Amino acid sequence: MYLYMNYQLPKLDFAFDALEPAIDARTMEIHYTKHHAAYIDKLNTVMAKYPQLDGSLEELMSNIDSLGMAESDLATFRNNGGGHLNHSFFWSILGPKKSVDEVLQKRIVRTFGSVDMFKEQFSACALSRFGSGWVWLVQDASSSLKLYSTANQDSPYLQKHIPLIGLDVWEHAYYLKYQNRRAEYVSAFWNVLKLV
Numbered sequence: 146m147y148l149y150m151n152y153q154l155p156k157l158d159f160a161f162d163a164l165e166p167a168i169d170a171r172t173m174e175i176h177y178t179k180h181h182a183a184y185i186d187k188l189n190t191v192m193a194k195y196p197q198l199d200g201s202l203e204e205l206m207s208n209i210d211s212l213g214m215a216e217s218d219l220a221t222f223r224n225n226g227g228g229h230l231n232h233s234f235f236w237s238i239l240g241p242k243k244s245v246d247e248v249l250q251k252r253i254v255r256t257f258g259s260v261d262m263f264k265e266q267f268s269a270c271a272l273s274r275f276g277s278g279w280v281w282l283v284q285d286a287s288s289s290l291k292l293y294s295t296a297n298q299d300s301p302y303l304q305k306h307i308p309l310i311g312l313d314v315w316e317h318a319y320y321l322k323y324q325n326r327r328a329e330y331v332s333a334f335w336n337v338l339k340l341v
């Protein structure tokens with residue numbers, strides 16, 4: 146009997162080739178069916194050991210210090226629960242016609258000065274992330290916007306922050322098309338999440 150939630154790949158609301166040319170179909174397919182699926186498999190395996198845990202994945206990640214998991218399971222949860230949360234969020238904001246909503250755009254301009262200044266800081270943040278990680282625009286506990294990057298699959302929920310924009314800067318997210326040219330990938334991102 147399984148009491149725990151069996152996590153599954155979320156349905157994509159776009160085809161693998163819908164983000165071309167910014168994100169190529171082959172990368173999209175491997176990223177979703179292999180990378181994201183692998184995080185989910187490992188997450189389900191670790192969660193099966195803790196059927197008493199209750200709450201959404203966001204809630205569990207926000208309270209990671211009180212889950213009572215063994216240390217190695219905690220690392221597995223942090224990496225793979227984060228992997229599932231991060232990728233699910235990422236797919237949800239992308240699309241050939243997706244754009245940052247007007248309210249958020251106004252908040253971005255108020256916080257960062259202008260859309261261009263925000264994009265500049267966002268790129269700098271993406272390029273300064275050494276190795277694998279993510280770039281995030283989040284809302285913190287005081288409802289302020291914050292821009293930062295996280296290593297590996299660390300989720301903003303670890304800091305009780307709510308993600309508003311996120312970009313995967315692991316090489317698996319762009320290497321087939323862009324190889325080492327992360328900056329090109331970052332600027333192409335704004336074609337599949339419009340912010341003007």
Ligand code: MN
Nearest residue numbers: 180313315318
């Ligand atoms: Mn990824």
